[in-house]
Amino acid sequence: CQAEHGNGNGTIIIGxxxxxxxxxxxxxxxxxxxxxxGVEIFGRNSCLIARNMLSxxxxxxxxxxxxxxxxxxxxxxxxxxxxxxDDGRTDxxxxxxxxxxxxxxxxxxxxxRKLKYSTxxxxxxxxxxxxxxxxxxxxxxxxxxGCLSMCGKECPCLTNETCCEKYCACSKSCKNRFRxxxxxxxxxxxxxxxxxxAGRECDPDVCRNCWVSCxxxxxxxxxxxxxxxxxxxxxxxxQHQRILLGKSDIAGWGAFLKNSVSKNxxxxxxxxxxxxxREADKRGKIYDRANSSFLFDLNDQxxxxxxxx
Numbered sequence: 137c138q139a140e141h142g143n144g145n146g147t148i149i150i151g152x153x154x155x156x157x158x159x160x161x162x163x164x165x166x167x168x169x170x171x172x173x174g175v176e177i178f179g180r181n182s183c184l185i186a187r188n189m190l191s192x193x194x195x196x197x198x199x200x201x202x203x204x205x206x207x208x209x210x211x212x213x214x215x216x217x218x219x220x221x222d223d224g225r226t227d228x229x230x231x232x233x234x235x236x237x238x239x240x241x242x243x244x245x246x247x248x249r250k251l252k253y254s255t256x257x258x259x260x261x262x263x264x265x266x267x268x269x270x271x272x273x274x275x276x277x278x279x280x281x282g283c284l285s286m287c288g289k290e291c292p293c294l295t296n297e298t299c300c301e302k303y304c305a306c307s308k309s310c311k312n313r314f315r316x317x318x319x320x321x322x323x324x325x326x327x328x329x330x331x332x333x334a335g336r337e338c339d340p341d342v343c344r345n346c347w348v349s350c351x352x353x354x355x356x357x358x359x360x361x362x363x364x365x366x367x368x369x370x371x372x373x374x375q376h377q378r379i380l381l382g383k384s385d386i387a388g389w390g391a392f393l394k395n396s397v398s399k400n401x402x403x404x405x406x407x408x409x410x411x412x413x414r415e416a417d418k419r420g421k422i423y424d425r426a427n428s429s430f431l432f433d434l435n436d437q438x439x440x441x442x443x444x445x
Contacts, residue, residue, distance in 0.1 A: 167190060320345065378393070
């Protein structure tokens with residue numbers, strides 16, 4: 137089989153690199169170690185590795201060239217232990233031989249091995265309970281578990297009816313782990329997407345077809361923005377609307393949109409101090425007297441508050 141690797145910006149690279157794409161500088165041992173750590177964290181996205189692990193040392197092109205020259209097999213991926221094939225057989229995945237998250241294997245006949253995924257790829261009852269009850273249903277505070285093997289009755293995630301996330305210490309094959317979505321391109325803005333239906337943002341670390349691409353032309357391609365990117369990662373990509381502050385015709389100051397937007401369009405991330413419910417009750421009584429309250433429920437333990445002091 138031959139592996140086809142994506143460099144994170146939509147460009148597909150197959151085979152050996154040409155002489156013209158050789159790294160411009162030699163790699164020091166410390167840079168190689170940083171590169172390997174970057175591959176474990178970001179996969180085969182050369183731009184994310186360059187910006188986060190080798191900032192000021194290597195460019196996207198340097199990392200991409202080095203990546204093609206040195207085929208690394210230590211990339212970690214979030215995957216299920218059994219992958220269903222077209223004929224119903226299962227393909228066992230060994231944790232020690234994990235493949236890149238955006239690598240597709242081609243068999244000798246040149247046909248792509250397609251994988252079958254159910255729409256319930258979120259893979260946890262609490263997620264689908266929240267989907268059925270509406271995304272505004274109150275959720276519980278997430279605390280990463282420290283389970284060394286498979287999660288059992290003592291697991292805080294199971295106790296709180298929350299999914300195990302990528303921050304948990306349990307195995308990636310844990311049955312309680314949220315496995316993200318496997319939606320087709322640009323289809324994560326409907327309730328058919330497990331992440332969108334559960335009120336979650338897609339995570340490129342766990343969702344199979346959602347990834348972040350720089351698209352800034354640093355790899356020699358024409359600069360482009362938003363092409364093929366997931367539509368459910370607006371907060372992550374900081375793709376928010378321009379909100380202006382101005383005098384309101386009704387009372388005081390108000391927030392106004394600079395451009396027209398469609399219904400249910402993402403505007404901006406609401407941020408503020410996180411306080412407990414008890415503290416929120418105390419402050420709420422004072423804010424109610426002043427007729428100025430910005431308290432909202434985040435989960436069963438915390439409230440965000442954006443009131444200026």
